[in-house]
Amino acid sequence: MQVIKVDDSLAVLLPKKLVDELGIKEGDDVSVLSLAKDAIAVQKAATRAEFLKQIEPLRFPLPADYKFDRDEANGR
Template structure:
């Protein structure tokens, strides 16, 4: 891979094989971490999965036999 200038930053292109292996696509977020012996670790950040995991704490059990009534919920 070649390092290229991109504005005030530097950029590299990811080879297709690595893109497929990581499961990344345009617009995805990745985390780069400097590792031992001048290597880099790449991790895909899955914001949707993290959000769903974080939201789990707000779930509470519904009473037995509960059914959602849309009309009742929208009464004013």
């Protein structure tokens, strides 16, 4: 991979094979993790929809008569 200068930052050009493997496209968020002094890992960041799907099992049922009251919740 090659490092290039973009404005005041540095960018890494990802090989097409890796881009295809990760399923990333222009505008996607990715996470870059430092594994060691000379090693990094790149992964596609979870989108909001993917995140909500992952936490779905953590949801608990609300009582049948529950009603959210925005004014009460924001009352001071």
